[in-house]
Amino acid sequence: DVQLVEAGGGLVQPGGSLRLSCAASGFTFSRSSMSWVRQAPGKALEWVSTILSPFGMTLYSDSVKGRFTISRDNAKSTLYLQLNSLKAEDTAMYYCAIDRSGTGRGQGTQVTVSS
Secondary structure, three states: OOEEEEEOOEEEOOOOOEEEEEEEEOOOHHHOOEEEEEEOOOOOOEEEEEEOOOOOOEEEOOOOOOOEEEEEEHHHOEEEEEEOOOOHHHOEEEEEEOOOOOOOOOOOEEEEEOO
């Protein structure tokens, strides 16, 4: 079974940075495109970023392009999301998933951007 465990969230001031990680198991991670999605309180699930397999092409939503960076370590079966220049509107629960709809996502990690 697909298992995804997110970590690395926290409380950060506007303009700050965080690095999220997602440990994957139960499937062939290196062959899978992976995504990050997020959900703010009272809002729908929002796609954030995807890293394609096997060539590693990266895709970003307009709201995070230029600020967030997705990456992966296939040897560790781990997905990452570097969040820079954080804004209050980035506050949300962040999930990794096996597609941009959020399929297979874990319990998530909370990111709160506040002064």
